[in-house]
Amino acid sequence: MASRIGIKRSRRAPESTLLDAERSPKAQLIGQVLDTLRFQGWFFCISELGAPWAFKLPGDRLAALHAVLEGECVVHLAGQKDHVRLGAGDIVLLPRDNVHVVADRPGRAAVPVEAVAAIDRRDRIATTFAYDGGGARTRLLTASFISDAAMAKAVVSAPPAMVVLRHGSAGSDRISAMLTLVRQEASQAGGASSAVLRRAAEILFIQTLHRALMGVRADSGWLAAAADERLTGPLIAMHTQPEHRWTLAELSELAHLSRTAFFNRFQAHLGQTPGEYLQWWRMQLAAQRLRETGESVGEIATAVGYESASAFARAFKRATGRSPNGFRSTAEKIELP
Numbered sequence: 001m002a003s004r005i006g007i008k009r010s011r012r013a014p015e016s017t018l019l020d021a022e023r024s025p026k027a028q029l030i031g032q033v034l035d036t037l038r039f040q041g042w043f044f045c046i047s048e049l050g051a052p053w054a055f056k057l058p059g060d061r062l063a064a065l066h067a068v069l070e071g072e073c074v075v076h077l078a079g080q081k082d083h084v085r086l087g088a089g090d091i092v093l094l095p096r097d098n099v100h101v102v103a104d105r106p107g108r109a110a111v112p113v114e115a116v117a118a119i120d121r122r123d124r125i126a127t128t129f130a131y132d133g134g135g136a137r138t139r140l141l142t143a144s145f146i147s148d149a150a151m152a153k154a155v156v157s158a159p160p161a162m163v164v165l166r167h168g169s170a171g172s173d174r175i176s177a178m179l180t181l182v183r184q185e186a187s188q189a190g191g192a193s194s195a196v197l198r199r200a201a202e203i204l205f206i207q208t209l210h211r212a213l214m215g216v217r218a219d220s221g222w223l224a225a226a227a228d229e230r231l232t233g234p235l236i237a238m239h240t241q242p243e244h245r246w247t248l249a250e251l252s253e254l255a256h257l258s259r260t261a262f263f264n265r266f267q268a269h270l271g272q273t274p275g276e277y278l279q280w281w282r283m284q285l286a287a288q289r290l291r292e293t294g295e296s297v298g299e300i301a302t303a304v305g306y307e308s309a310s311a312f313a314r315a316f317k318r319a320t321g322r323s324p325n326g327f328r329s330t331a332e333k334i335e336l337p
Helices: 015-023 025-037 152-156 173-186 194-214 222-226 229-240 248-255 259-270 274-292 297-303 309-320 324-333
Strands: 003-005 040-050 054-057 063-070 072-077 084-087 091-094 100-103 127-132 137-146 163-165
Touching: 025 152, 025 194, 025 222, 025 229, 025 274, 040 194, 063 072, 063 084, 063 173, 063 194, 072 137, 084 091, 091 194, 137 173, 137 194, 152 194, 163 194, 173 194, 222 229, 222 259, 229 248, 229 259, 229 274, 248 259, 248 274, 259 274, 274 297, 274 309, 274 324, 297 309, 297 324, 309 324
Parallel strands: 003 163, 040 127
Antiparallel strands: 040 137, 054 100, 063 091, 063 137, 072 084, 072 100, 091 163
16 A cells, blocks of 8 residues: 555644754755756646546656546556545655556556547647546646656655655645645636646645655665764755865764764765765756756856866766766757656
């Protein structure tokens, strides 16, 4: 059965507890990583459905979600009987976009979605689909997501295969507000705005993935490090000041550990030395800036802690196999909505 976040609709955590969780070092670190990865929407569809209906989705992207705008439905992974039932305002996140079935009720024979001729695939940013079986009505937002960052697959591998976020669960107010915006857009006579639908769906995805990652208990990797109160300080410092020449002494002081204890603890969790991690993080930030800004290579080099553009270019090519300008030109050619 899928993991559920906040499944009991009637119980709400104290507001102070929610705020503490949202402001915690772990939440801050997860937010920093997700912001750097820049997940981008690949496909968006508003479906107007009348029962009976059931569709099998191919699961060919990095991650996906379904949000119920009106009515209800069930979702289950292909080949599995266990399902989750969703009502209006509920969201199911599939962090690895496994092949799955969405239907009005359990037991329906599913039609492969790629065989459904009625889906208009000319504009994948604001596609609509109507199917009227004459029964109960359901309106769904379906979206899939990609990222060209190397770490993205490691991030989406951490949560369970399906994560459900219930309407009215603790801390879901902002997500509910975004769903309201999508619902209003879907009701427009001229159809949903591509720009609004894309941005709203991406925000829903990031917020839901953030909530899912907060609930993961990991034994190793960056999520385990994010939950280690001795390592969060050094990690946040490296993330927020990558241009600083961090020394082992400075980082171990932030961790309130000896240099040896900090070094061993950091490497045990992350499989890298602090210096290797800082180098890796600088490359992630540099790649983001090359993709998204018009900054010069020299400006990016300074921003991520290199004294010269040439030193940065050599380090970037060692890390990625491409020069900064070569990476930028390739990123510009990637087909994204």
